[in-house]
Every structure is written in structure tokens, then in C-alpha cells.
Amino acid sequence: MPITRSKSIAEQIDGILRHRIYDEEYPPGSRLPSESELLEEFDVSRATIRTALTKLAAEGLILRKQGDGTYVNERMGDVNTQLGGSWDYWRLIERSGFLPSIQQLSKRTRAATPMEAGALHMAAGDDVVSIKRLFKADGHPVILATNTIGCILLGDLDLADLDAELPIGQLMERFCQRPIAYAIMDIQSTAAGGDVAQLLGRKRGASLLQIRTTFYDRDNGPLVYGSSYIDDTRLSLRLMQTWG
Amino acid sequence: MPITRSKSIAEQIDGILRHRIYDEEYPPGSRLPSESELLEEFDVSRATIRTALTKLAAEGLILRKQGDGTYVNERMGDVNTQLGGSWDYWRLIERSGFLPSIQQLSKRTRAATPMEAGALHMAAGDDVVSIKRLFKADGHPVILATNTIGCILLGDLDLADLDAELPIGQLMERFCQRPIAYAIMDIQSTAAGGDVAQLLGRKRGASLLQIRTTFYDRDNGPLVYGSSYIDDTRLSLRLMQTWG
DNA sequence: AAGTGGTCTAGACCACAAG
């Protein structure tokens, strides 16, 4: 069991406020307590309160108006994606109003494709562990995701111990002790090939969203390469862009 | 001419550091001066320096390592999109390594489609101003963008004065005095219809990225609705996702 | 005029990595 670093005060306040917003203790469109009220409630300095509020505002969860107050963003419920921040397919499905589930299709060691080898800075043909999963929304297949990890990173770990239900970030932290620092994603539109179409229950040639992601550690070393197909007739990517 | 608020110290430092990174005065992968060195250089408090650095780190431009230092992210050059932050098609094309240009296809007043009316909280058939533009990369059409603005917002402005070359954010600020606070984007994959295919020089039925965006002011009032088609064989959406 | 969020300061202590 890894030791959980106790969170900072600002992070805890962030979490508490976030919960109050989701629980509608602070309903959409309503005004939050002022910063001075909050610092009294939590008995911290104003800077700490503002650290938490700044993060919520950057995500679009709240809108701050100078001279007026801080308001819960009415339209946060429309959003299912937090590109630029932590985010995974499970939550995407959940936030789209469906019940998520995962079906593991395969988990095996094989030779890297040229694309994977390039992304992971390996030679083509080097051994990688490949995990192929199908995400379902209310039981319907919606996302086909393949993740590839260089074998060196996993050491002598038994494949059977690799928990394929975990989001990729937690998986890397637990099994490689290498937390993800950032990822680079490439979003494209593509026509479904035969196998992908069949797994997602679409016709061959149907339009799908394709997301290719390479995850890096804080030393710029590539950790994982992922390629996913999203059936966006059932699931669209909705995200908030905050201005200024 | 609207009065331009002079920027805050933190914003100015943000801009200076950003320039130094783009100019490779701080090259990719190199270590920045420490926070104490920076606060001496600019003669400000540490909190002010950290405000600037925090913003750069959130965008992925720099990586901060406790006990070590702050480094320029080597892979920032791969990225062409800043979803979740300020961003426009002109910069997308530029950052993809092409020379951008805009061709205005039409600018006129017409009745709102049901989709536009819904997004803009109007009745279907109400008057809107519609601007249709074709973005080119090195002269090749890559993005077809249609923006729709409720006529009420523009008042008695002459259509001819509306500068279609402006990014939508600056356009709203200048002609409506209503700055954009946030936007909600919907990213999907779609098959090109006849007219879209022709304008983008693709075959009918080809896969395109479609982005639908509604822009809101800080009072949650819808300002603009935009629908765009991106030819992602020439231009892919590459963005950075920062972790933690 | 009063209250809000926006900005900035000067200082302190802690956690972490290696100059």
C-alpha cells in the first residue's frame, strides 16, 4: 500500500467546495460565500482560499466577478471532458449520463509497431505490453482503447497482476512508481476499419474520433502510448474553454 | 478607442518569460533561473513570480521540480492547441508550421436555424448575422468556419464595419463591449457533406473533425455560435494535458 | 459608502533533490 501524501490545505478546501457544488449545496448560478466568509469558516488566510478558488475558476466550475461575488457556473453540467487536466474515459462516460463498464479484450506481450516504437523511443520490434479494452456506456460499446507500455518499465511484474480496470495514471503510479507528468494528445477524425467497426457496432467506414496519446514522466521520458476510437454518435466530447 | 487596462506585474512577467522561452533564450529542456533569482531581477515578491510561473506550468510550457529547479518543457513545440484556454484557428495553423490566411466567403443577415436559435436562446427564424470564413494553411483550405451572432448584440452596427479577420474574442470585445467569459465546445467526427467537401477540397463522405462552440459572457448569456469543419489530414489537433 | 474580488508584499516553514 503506497503512502498517501496528506493533501495541502488548499487542496482540501478545493475538494470541499467542489463537493458542495456537485451536491448543489451551492446550486448552479448561485453565489458562493465571499472570500472573507470562507476564510473565517476554514480559519485560513485569504491566499489559501484564493489558491483553491483559482483552480476551480480555471476549470470553469465557478465564475468570479470583481466587485460582485463568486458564482457557480450554470453550464458546468453540460461538460464531460477536462482536456488540459486530469481526465479519463470512465469519467467521460459517467459525466455523459451513462453507466460505465470496461471489458478487457486482451493483455499480452508482443513486438512494438513502428508507431508505438517511435512514440516510446524504442526500436521497432522491441517487446511491449499491450492492453486492449472496450469501454461501454449503459452496456453499449463506445470506446475502443489500446495502451502500450515498454516492457522495461514494468520490470519483472507478472502480467496477471496488472489491473486493467485502473485509469492509466494510477496504473503507472502503482506498477512503475513513475507518475505521469504530462501527456500529448492528437485528436483526429477517421473512418472505421473492419475490426474497429465491428467491436463498436458501427458500419465499416463510419466516422469515428481517434485519439492518440503519449504519456510522459517529469523527465520527459515516454511511459505509455495509447490509441483510442470513440463512437461519437453516442458520446461527444464536450469541454469548457475559459477565457482570459 | 477602448481604454486598455495596463497589465498586472504578474501578467507582464508571464509575458516576458514566455518570450524568452519562444526566443530560446531559455532553450527547450534548460533550467530557468530560480525563483529567488527571478524576484531579484524583476524586484518583486516571490508570490508575484510564482503567479506567473504557475500559469506557465498549467499550460505545460514549464515543468517545476521540487528540490531541483524549473525546466522548459522540451515538447511544447509539438503542441498546436490550447483547449481549455484562449485559442483560435489562426494560431492553430501557425503553430502547425503553416502560413495562415483567411478568405471571407460571406457575411450577411439571415434567419437563425433551429440549432443556432437554440444555442443563442432565440426563437427560430430571428435575425442573426452569419459570417462564413475559410482558413487556409500555405494557401490550402483546411478549416471552414461559420459564426453566428444575434442581431440584438450588434445594435445598429453597419455590417461592413465588422472585421471578419479578427478572432472571435476580439471581435466581440470591440463591437459588442461584451467580452467572452467562457465557451463550450463540442468535438465530433463527421462525414463531409457535398458543399463542405468541395470547399475543403475533399471527397464527399470524407471524415472531418467538426467543432461546435457556443461562447458566453460572464452572465451566462450566449454571444456567438460557431460551427467549424477541420480537414485533419492536413491539420491535426495536438494538445498537452498536464497532470496533477 | 460598503463590500466584493484583484493584486502585491515580506516573511516563515516545509519537502525534496543534489548545484
Added chain:
DNA sequence: TTGTGGTCTAGACCACTTG
């Protein structure tokens, strides 16, 4: 041990909108 970035405090003044 030294120097980094991470966190927090108490206080000040400013800009803005009108609870």
C-alpha cells in the same frame, strides 16, 4: 548541508459593482 520549489500567513492597497 545547501538550494530548490511547495505551502501558508497577515496585512495592505486597488478596482469594481452595487448584494
